[in-house]
Amino acid sequence: MSRPHLGVAAASVSRRGVLRGLGAAVTLPFLESFRQSGQAWAAAAGAVPTRMAFLYIPNGVHVPRWRPEGEGRDFSFGPTLEPLAPFKDSVQLITGLAHRNGTAGADGAGDHARASATFLTGARPRKTAGADIKVGISVDQVAANAIGRQTRFPSLELSCDAARKSGGCDSGYACAYQFNIAWRSEQQPVSPESSPRLVFERLFGTGSGDERAASLAARQHRQRSILDFVAAEAKDMHRGLAAADRRKLDEYLTGLREIEHRIAQFDQEPPKVPDRQLPDGPPTAYSEHLRLLADVLVLAFQTDSTRIGTFMFAHDGSNRSFPEVGVGDGHHSLSHHQGKEDALEKIAKIDRFHAEQFAYFLGRMREVKEADGRSLLDHSMVVYASGLSDGNRHNHDDLPVILAGGAGGRLAAGRHVKLPGEQPMTNLYLTMLDLVGAPQQAFGDSTGLLDAVRA
């Protein structure tokens, strides 16, 4: 049987082709195309920077068909991960990682909310429908705090979900836990963007060709002209507020400082912008949406606009259907498969669809060559995982986790790493923080470094 999604993908090649061309326009090696700014490079002294990305797939997977055969270098992909075959040397499949804080504990139901909330934080979310939301700072934001100022954007947050579900979310948890994976602080999620065009314009300006660089410069000019005004207003306002309200205004001030910083950096070094543009209008197919966001993320890395990104394919509990691969059922309702073979079959199709999009992302990362001749992928660390293992059991151990990329030759890619016992997912994150230049003593519920993934 022909697979309908291929047809859809083919139809959208021309739209994405625009972006591919865009990649070609900036394939100059990193160091050739970007002058060093003292600030960006003082620490890294000529080295190609390491990038980190976290890709989230919802609702767990069909575990038996995901699981690889064999261990170490001698492994083969499970059926749903076959699309990753061309990248066998660039990925590590890790078995045995868990998010203990995703389990029910004393909090009862709400595994989908906890799956998303713990994913990058390793912390237990406070069960509340809105007041006093609290979980923990996320690994990407820890990295952004440490190294984010070396680039124009400390981090980039992406999601294919354009809106929140109406009404309540999962079992008494605020929707914020389910629709965000990046957390700037224990209390403040970082809302992701979903429109590829808007993200692109935010990074690289509006208009076409030369207009974009000019539009970025004009944007900076306008921002500068009102910063003094709003800073003075905020200061006045701050005086009249209760402590609880000041926290909200502080969020505003933090955002303002980030923009100020960017303006200062802009003065030293105008950003490099690609000379192509994104297709107008929203993507029509889900695969196209995923790939356009992936393209933008690659471009952001390629132009060193940011080194840190998170990308939710969908929020946990998503009930999206996948007509591209002939699955009309909702993903979430399917994930409660009750062991039924036809449901499992469909979940496998969805897993494979996701893996195809991931392979697309890896391919784009591999096409980009850096100054040392290695690829962008070789210089990156990409986690691709779900916060649940089996959607029917809602279990938060034995998570499906892939770590792609080489972190500049410091990761031992091309293996199935089967951990002897269970280890916290945050051990992997602690190791990644080390590698990206943001070492921490501990993170979330970590118990130590995960040396098994290192070269």
Place this chain on the structure above:
Amino acid sequence: MATFPGGFRRPFHWAVVVALALFPAAHGADEPPRKLLARFCGECHFDAADEGDVAIDKLLAATGPGRSVKPGAPEHAAWVNLWKNLRAETMPPADEPQPSAGERRRLLEFVSREVLGVDPNRPDPGHVVLRRLNRIEYSNTVRDLTGIDENLRDDLPADDTGYGFDTIGEVLSVSPLLMEKYLELAARVGDRVTADAAGRKGNDYPSNLRRLFPSGPQPEDPDARPEHLRRTLRRLAERAFRRPVDEATVKRLVDVSEAAMAEPGGSFEGGIAAAVTAVLASPRFLFRVEAEAAATTPSETAAPIDEFALASRLSYFLWSTMPDDDLFKLAAAGKLRAELPGQVERMLRDRRSDAFVRNFVGQWLQTRDVEALPFDVRRVLGVKEREQGERIFSDEVRRAMRQETEMLFGHVLREGLPATDLLVGRSTFLNEPLARFYGVPDVKGKDMRLVSLGEDVPRGGLLTHGSMLVVTSNPTRTSPVKRGLFILDNLLGTPAPPAPAGVPALDEAAATLPKEATMRQLMELHRRDALCASCHARMDPLGLALERYNAVGQWRADEAAGTLDTSGRLITGERFADVRELSAVIAGPRRRDFHRCLAEKLLTYALGRGLEYFDGPAVDSILEKVEQDGRLDAFVHGVVASVPFQMRGGAAAASPATPASQPATKGKP
């Protein structure tokens, strides 16, 4: 003292036995709350059992008549948590015996009134955290402030929601990304003002821009210009910040304007446009800053908000935008409070209240989702081609479904009809595409209009609306569980406890059913397991009553459907044969539950915070207002008149003098 390994729930019930021995009484309407606590919580939280570090018997011992637990006391937080868990039905856990709705209500009353000392005569309005505009409010406010009507909403990232709404201050945060967007959009609007103003003929500004130039163009006389500029900017700032502004702000805006005018090609209009950009980026525009009517002393727990704050609360509640000139003028004259009922009526008659209908109903009844949810139309409709299915369940039909529910709500609201008409009214809003989809004859044309439904038409009331039936379905089939939950959550206000972790799979039991098992047979599997039965007995019968409607809300006309058993019983005992009788039960014997539920949803939406243990009197005050005739508009009046809408935490909660390091506390001496 006995200890138990591993913190597991203990296998026997001696605590309950002891508790019951201490309080020997039959279970009944007069069972004292303390005994209810022992009965439902005792196993895990009484007599040395302190699962989760909660020992309710010890908490109870520390309280008694006349000895309420004060904020700041060590037990206070524990009691507040207990109240929250009881209210959200997260306790007792779903796999334990559940109190009835009445018992739960008595427990909640007991905790709030007797333990926590909530006193209707000494109301605590609570504190709504400094709330930023959500993206809909932002877009509307920019439109009404500047006359520039671009849909800015879609340029902003989605707002987080809490308690089911996107108006909740706590979860509306400002990320650096959002900050960037605000500056970008502010600049874009400023550019549009410049461009539009440049195209004016003579001294005549385009009508949409006149509100930005209330004093007209720049005067010829250079000496008159500074005052003219100041007047123009002050008016702009007052409207943008929705309250009077001080001299420092006006001075800053003058600086911004003059700098822009001095640039090459600068103009008076360009200067105003620069000021527009500046005010749109200001925190005073983006946040809703409120003040009290008069300075309060630290001993006051609550104070009325000033009339400007009241005008904003009203306009964002009912219009999702800034106050208009009438509200401003009344607030400035100090007459708004005195004329509130009339103003609310005026605001509801104004078409801007469509925003309230759309945003409140859109989230309460989830009509926002009806147009985008994915469906496998081939399977649901039993057609060969997807295109064919999508012609039947078309975008046009979906849009009409959303409008049907919104328009019915608007109609009941504006015509002074009882809220229960939403459930049992015999008319609805249809156009030809939706009428054809429903199988209702004689509706022609694309305009939605009020249609009286004949007795033989199986429609009428929210439970038969396509919107409700669609948003509670899965992409391939109906979900009686979701439909039942929707009714419990949003109409009866008695949400079922979340399913316990580690629900046993139904696969083995399901395997015993014939392949073509009916939905009812499938649902009955829930009853085989006592663990599942206690909650599913509450939701499944409600959902099964709606089984005559398929996943996209069409009436099942086929032969098999004719024998569908849609009868059932509410957990409170009322029996019904079908959806019409179920609607009548909710609108009749359970009317008070429905009213309470609606009042709580409205109050949450209007206040921008979840309800707390001290909000009971406010909800009761709304219910008193609607007791007579149950009119939907009376709910709105009741919310507006309520203490938390009219007041805010007193001096100690919001005093500028509160050091930043010290957490704000409710001002109890």
